Amino acid sequence: MEAIAAVKILQDLIALETVNGQESLVADYLAQLFADYPVQIKRINYAPGRDNLVVEIGDQGPILGFSGHEDVVAAGNRKMWQTDPFQGVVRAGKVYGRGASDMKSGLAAMVVAMLDLLEEDQPLPGRIRLLASVGEETGEYGAAQLTQTGYAADLAGLVIGEPTGMRVRVTHKGIIDYYVTSTGRSAHSSCPQRGENAIWPLIQFAQQIQTIMDQHQEQDPTLGGLTHVISQIQGGEQINSIPAQAQIGGNIRTTPVYPNEMIMKEIEAVVEKLNQAGAHLKLRYSYPEPPLPDQRKTKLAQLASKVLREQFQQTGEFCADTGATDASEYIKAGKFPIIIVGPGMGETSHQPDECVSIADYLEASKFYRALAWAFWQQ
Ligand SMILES: [Zn+2]
The missing domain is CATH 3.30.70.360 (Alpha-Beta Plaits)
Structure with missing residues (x-):
């Protein structure tokens, strides 16, 4: 996908005001991006206006999960913002807006990777299942619902696209x-x-x-x-x-x-x-x-680190954080490895002038695509 089209998807997502609710706006938008492809799309309704979205590409082989949440936290005092928090304004190589870092950039990068995989010349040897959840910021109950309804049970691994500055987060409290x-x-x-x-x-x-x-x-x-x-x-x-x-x-x-x-x-x-x-x-x-126990010894964590080092000039370093993610719910589904890797840095999340570098966002989508291939071929 052209960079400009990929950035447009991120800007469009930021423009949808999914502040602790209204996530169906994001679910509808993403579903429409996949409408012309032979993919499975399911909406799992949590409450009025609040749809989780599951999109699966590929016909056979191991399923790698991509997880992102559709909701964002409130913009807070708008006078503290240099830009409209729900416009996705581009300035000096960065996209600004609520969710730019946490985590519409991670979600968009995963979606772009999936759309690029659908355009590959060769058949895919495995599957990707996107789990786009509601209510992550207010209790991870979308991920809980997806776990309870079986959407995580048959995953071979899961990548959560929360902002880590492209380090591999392997554990959290x-x-x-x-x-x-x-x-x-x-x-x-x-x-x-x-x-x-x-x-x-x-x-x-x-x-x-x-x-x-x-x-x-x-x-x-x-x-x-x-x-x-x-x-x-x-x-x-x-x-x-x-x-x-x-x-x-x-x-x-x-x-x-x-x-x-x-x-x-x-x-x-x-x-x-x-x-x-x-x-x-x-x-x-x-x-x-519950906490996410240390995943650094798992094949998925090792593979992600290797791909980042060898194909993206990143350090591939492992890191930890105190904040919980949807991993706390998905971990209840089974014994598959879970890692957290995404564009953007935690520092601007939940703050005025939240932003992500366009280069980091585009690199993240290329990384998710490369990781999928490496995972399927291991
Ligand atoms: Zn988040």
């Missing part, structure tokens, strides 16, 4: 966001014995959970340690009333050393103990995501 709600009974503050203070059990919870998390000092060699932050607290109705309602929220970043199930059991045990002592606590999680 998991996430547990939790909320503990406490219910008490209000009373005049001059007669506290008539009420039940909803705040006090949460203070005990906070102290106990922090003590337990502080004991988890073992480090993952690449990801470092588990982290825990109590990040939200609300409660009480007015200063001279016994509080009847309160809530505390926390964020934990897990590593393979301390798997999510183990940490969740510890949280649940603290809640249960306090409830047995008379508190009324309710625990809820918001989309917990």
Whole structure:
């Protein structure tokens, strides 16, 4: 594909305002790019206006998955932007806009690679399955739906196109966001014995959970340690009333050393103990995501590194990050390797003036195509 046509696809995707929703705009646009080819296209609806899209090319052979999310985070304060965040403005060799880095460039580069593969003179010895997901930024529930409906079960490997500056990201931390709600009974503050203070059990919870998390000092060699932050607290109705309602929220970043199930059991045990002592606590999680265990020894990671070194003058180095990706869901589907490689750098993601270099974007699409051939022929 001509560079100008490839850049147009990225600009078009940025112009679709899929801020935490409306992903069907992207699904429709991508489906139409493949309309003239003999490919399988499926829409998996999550909610009104929110379609995951699955596109498969090739007829036989091992399936390499390409994963990208269709949603973006909000633009934030538009006065902080030099350009319209939903225009895909080109300036000095870069495309600017929300999603330019995270990750409409990765998604577009994968799509361009697939369209180029469809134009090859020879029959393809394997298959590519594009998994374009909804809701990655708000809980990876599109990837969860695609995993639950079997679209990842028969993959031989998976590449996620999140921005890595074309390094091979082989591991990342998991996430547990939790909320503990406490219910008490209000009373005049001059007669506290008539009420039940909803705040006090949460203070005990906070102290106990922090003590337990502080004991988890073992480090993952690449990801470092588990982290825990109590990040939200609300409660009480007015200063001279016994509080009847309160809530505390926390964020934990897990590593393979301390798997999510183990940490969740510890949280649940603290809640249960306090409830047995008379508190009324309710625990809820918001989309917990397991960590991605280190993939660097897998054939796919080794192959990606080799292709980057030998064909693209890149270092092919492996890297890690704390942030979770759709990998946390797809990993539940089976034992295939997962790597994260994409154009753009994390630094501009979720920021004003998010951008990607056009050269990096075009190189990424050539890399995905080269990796597909190397993967099929290994
Ligand atoms: Zn992303």
